[in-house]
Amino acid sequence: xxxxxxxxxxxxxxxxxxxxxxxxxxxxxxxxxxxxxxxxxxxxxxxxxxxxxxxxxxxxxxxxxxxxxxxxxxxxxxxxxxxxxxxxxxxxxxxxxxxxxxxxxxxxxxxxxxxxxxxxxxxxxxxxxxxxxxxxxxxxxxxxxxxxxxxxxxxxxxxxxxxxxxxxxxxxxxxxxxxxxxxxxxxxxxxxxxxxxxxxxxxxxxxxxxxxxxxxxxxxxxxxxxxxxxxxxxxxxxxxxxxxxxxxxxxxxxxxxxxxxxxxxxxxxxxxxxxxxxxxxxxxxxxxxxxxxxxxxxxxxxxxxxxxxxxxxxxxxxxxxxxxxxxxxxxxxxxxxxxxxxxxxxxxxxxxxxxxxxxxxxxxxxxxxxxxxxxxxxxxxxxxxxxxxxxxxxxxxxxxxxxxxxxx
Amino acid sequence: xxxxxxxxxxxxxxxxxxxxxxxxxxxxxxxxxxxxxxxxxxxxxxxxxxxxxxxxxxxxxxxxxxxxxxxxxxxxxxxxxxxxxxxxxxxxxxxxxxxxxxxxxxxxxxxxxxxxxxxxxxxxxx
Numbered sequence: 001x002x003x004x005x006x007x008x009x010x011x012x013x014x015x016x017x018x019x020x021x022x023x024x025x026x027x028x029x030x031x032x033x034x035x036x037x038x039x040x041x042x043x044x045x046x047x048x049x050x051x052x053x054x055x056x057x058x059x060x061x062x063x064x065x066x067x068x069x070x071x072x073x074x075x076x077x078x079x080x081x082x083x084x085x086x087x088x089x090x091x092x093x094x095x096x097x098x099x100x101x102x103x104x105x106x107x108x109x110x111x112x113x114x115x116x117x118x119x120x121x122x123x124x125x126x127x128x129x130x131x132x133x134x135x136x137x138x139x140x141x142x143x144x145x146x147x148x149x150x151x152x153x154x155x156x157x158x159x160x161x162x163x164x165x166x167x168x169x170x171x172x173x174x175x176x177x178x179x180x181x182x183x184x185x186x187x188x189x190x191x192x193x194x195x196x197x198x199x200x201x202x203x204x205x206x207x208x209x210x211x212x213x214x215x216x217x218x219x220x221x222x223x224x225x226x227x228x229x230x231x232x233x234x235x236x237x238x239x240x241x242x243x244x245x246x247x248x249x250x251x252x253x254x255x256x257x258x259x260x261x262x263x264x265x266x267x268x269x270x271x272x273x274x275x276x277x278x279x280x281x282x283x284x285x286x287x288x289x290x291x292x293x294x295x296x297x298x299x300x301x302x303x304x305x306x307x308x309x310x311x312x313x314x315x316x317x318x319x320x321x322x323x324x325x326x327x328x329x330x331x332x333x334x335x336x337x338x339x340x341x342x343x344x345x346x347x348x349x350x351x352x353x354x355x356x357x358x359x360x361x362x363x364x365x366x367x368x369x370x371x372x373x374x375x376x377x378x379x380x381x382x383x384x385x386x387x388x389x390x391x392x393x394x395x396x397x398x399x400x401x402x403x404x405x406x407x408x
Numbered sequence: 409x410x411x412x413x414x415x416x417x418x419x420x421x422x423x424x425x426x427x428x429x430x431x432x433x434x435x436x437x438x439x440x441x442x443x444x445x446x447x448x449x450x451x452x453x454x455x456x457x458x459x460x461x462x463x464x465x466x467x468x469x470x471x472x473x474x475x476x477x478x479x480x481x482x483x484x485x486x487x488x489x490x491x492x493x494x495x496x497x498x499x500x501x502x503x504x505x506x507x508x509x510x511x512x513x514x515x516x517x518x519x520x521x522x523x524x525x526x527x528x529x530x531x532x533x534x
Contacts, residue, residue, distance in 0.1 A: 031502065137519075
């Protein structure tokens, strides 16, 4: 029974929490009510059996416990959680037991945790803790930070939600694209944080990818939108390469040298289907184009057989809706593959002349690569040395050092 | 996870309270402990006698040396502790913020360190 309840906790606790926050109007009070509801379940269910609708039972019990607690506190006249008797009665009478409400509450929680008035760091920490159910310590480990720092971020974010009266609601239809973008950005950052971690060293960072995928899937189910499908497609296709991106020593293997038979075809297929679905709408979101580029790579039998012309076209559209020097750099690499290293080099040197990405190691790594192919060894070496000075990540450093060694 | 919440306050402030105020604060603390025990969040806890009752002991060269008073003179004095069972640090903070003396002094929260036979964390490096 205890095992069953613990499984239910895993499945249901975030749903119960989301609804309790709406009913009680307070994150902390809701969390407390959630705990009490599960303690009550542990005490009662072994005798009564698991109720037919456990989620409803837990919400109802949590709410009852919270109201009981508020009434007791008010007798003691302490300041926390002051509610008038009328407000308490309102809480008692609010509905919660329809599928639609549970569904909306989960969306409310997602949009509140990613509210634009919170900093990105706070959005990430809140999302991981309140929606994904990670502990403060796990979040700290994933972001290589101390637990008290993350804890403070969460406390401040919750205070801000309370003090600034950030409404617990799904945004109005007209605001959804903008607000959804913030949520998708948080999911993408989570993915990136896990995806770019050196393999094997810190398993919790790798788990971030799984959380990002689950969150994106959940969001897609709650609110099917083309941009969410596109992000999920992008993540799945990039993630399909996970086993091919590093060798046994944790050294980076670039796309060019990856063993494509290690790519997870099930992820690629799922990503392709989502991409097709997302392309059916007229909305051209940057994630749609990025996913399309990833899909072209995924479909290529080998690096040499990549459809570079199509990739360049996709980059052109991407740049027209989202001008960015990083995308220009990626496009330059594709151009070099299609038209030769000199064409790529011209574009990279143009970026440098415009003082773009001067602290970005991959800019100089690309420059070094082009010079190497053009057999301008001194310039290639210079570029790689510059790239080396700009990265702290060990695997990246080893990769660049290897390139320097190979220059004859 | 286990956390300890160390309660600190200025004893002068407590000494300045009327008997009724002091009793009422103690009552609140009893209530708080009861609630935390009910919710399985309190493993142990105790209020302490005033710092003037403290004795400090050290062993040097095999000899026990004792001293009247606390190890260090501080502005706020250790007044009690709660050993908490919480899901994570934020949960522990949430619990600790309800400990009544938090309104007067401060509560230091620390994760406990389980002693191990080997590979103990922190200390012993280098």
